[in-house]
Amino acid sequence: MLNLKDQSLLRDSGYIAGEWVGADSGKQFDVFNPATGEKITSVPDMGGADARRAIDAAESAWAEWRAMPARKRSKLLRAWHDLIKANAEDLALIMTSEQGKPSKEAFGEILQGASFVEWFAEEAKRIEGDIIVPAANDRREFVLKQPVGVVAAITPWNFPSSMITRKISPALAAGCPVVLKPAEDTPLSALALAELAHRAGFPKGVISILPASHGAEVGAEFTSNAKVRKLSFTGSTEVGKLLMRQSADTVKKVSLELGGNAPFIVFDDADIKAALSGAMTMKFINAGQTCICANRILVQDGIYDKFVEQMQQAVANLNPGHGVEEGVNMGPLINQKALDKVEGLVADAVDQGAKVVHGGKRHALGQTFYEPTVLTEVSTDMKVFSNEIFGPVAGLYRFSSEEEAVKLANDTPYGLAAYFYTQDMGRLWRVGEALEYGMVGANEARFTNEIMPFGGMKESGIGREGSKYGIEEYLEAKYLCLGGI
Ligand code: ADP
Helix, strand or coil: CCCCCCHHHHCCEEEEEEEEECCCCCEEEECCCCCCCEEEEEEEECCCHHHHHHHHHEEEEEEEHHHHHHHHHHHHHHHHHHHHHHHHHHHHHHHHHHCCCCCCHHHHHHHHHHHHHHHHHHHHHHHHEEECCCCCCCCCCEEEEEECCEEECCCCCCCHHHHHHHHHHHHHHCCEEEEEEHHHHHHHHHHHHHHHHHHHHCCCCEEEEEECCCCHHHHHHHHHHCCEEEEEECCCHHHHHHHHHHHHHHEEEEEEEECCEEEEEECCCCHHHHHHHHHHHHHHHHHHCCCCCEEEEEEEEEHHHHHHHHHHHHCCCECCCCCCCCCCCCCCCCCCHHHHHHHHHHHHHHHCCEEEEEEEECCCCCCECCEEEEEEEECCCCHHHHHHCCECCCCCEECCHHHHHHHHHHCCCEECCEEEEEHHHHHHHHHHHHCCCCCCCCCCCCCCCCCCEEEEEEEEECCCCCCHHHHHHHEEEEEEEEEEC
């Protein structure tokens, strides 16, 4: 039993059409704490029939929701935001328990998640179309921005709360109802958000949350059901491609936030302290399990040895453990599959000549803990170069010229986030422009917030979340021509 101030935030049912319900099949699945292996609770294992019910309820709710004045929708979002903030400690504890990240990181995520709700509560009031100079004098021509319709969303386990608010809030602000399937490892954070949305007073059917142990069945309904007009997905590139293919028959609009392979470039002329601090955060936050984590640390010849030494020291100071314990700053990996993958990537790198200068194996804490690891002399033939590591493994590559660094950085089908450190003004511009990534941090690695557009190029995705662009993903631009004037 979790020690929450408000036990009613720990929900063990699905949420469809404003009701707490079980799965049609009666099936359930267990949710575990990855740091201890203990079962927290069980939740309904929902499938196609449950998804259909939620979609029907969303469609029925749509007319009233889109007709509601934007200011009123905004007030409901604001009420949800206030409740999330007021319950942030409990929400963070639920998250740490099912996901493993340290309390401080979990708390930070809850606040960032709330900031998306606040941002889109405001954006709801700023949906603006255009008046166009007409092609003829007897006409008047306009562009109306209208809600796309029922939105289906699928979210991952690495940010179990903020990925949900980043999708639901702009959709609701735009006038679209949402049905959402959270990741199987972390349904409790999603259900707690649903409980608070229920208290905020959203109309029935506007939000539904469907936990499921295997996403495929709910995903198949979300993508094939013609009532769903838009799919928003965050997760692996592989599943994103599958969902995009499945959505083709009904030509759904899609927003995809997929995998990354972020380069983190440190030039000889970098402020080494700033670069190290950025690299430590962007490599080890969430135990390396974020799509914008530094996946390849490219360090220029002249500074390489010094950087390795300093990184080794910084990594030695990390304190892995159970996220609720004081001083712990790195949690376990999410599950056994993730642990096996990281182990395999390190073994492949070592086989091919990489040197382990710190860590390099499962942690003595057991469960799914892996030691924070630093590999040197890493090369482009190794799997760590081309695969998203999703674990606390820093691979350091050597390069000599700016041209080589940019080429290495762009040598991937992914294009989500990139980072580079230099004090040279000309290089700041050149490299900033040359990197084929949706988000680039120059001398700054902690750049995500509700105000900036989050999203990727190439196989990292389609569309942007957060920012003034985020709401556009849920709006149609309708051209209206009034003739005979
Ligand atoms: P990861 O490998 O990091 O767990 P996934 O892309 O598998 O990333 O998971 C992201 C989300 O996609 C989760 O909610 C998961 O349940 C869901 N998912 C996985 N496979 C499918 C599928 N075939 N159809 C719909 N959703 C899926």
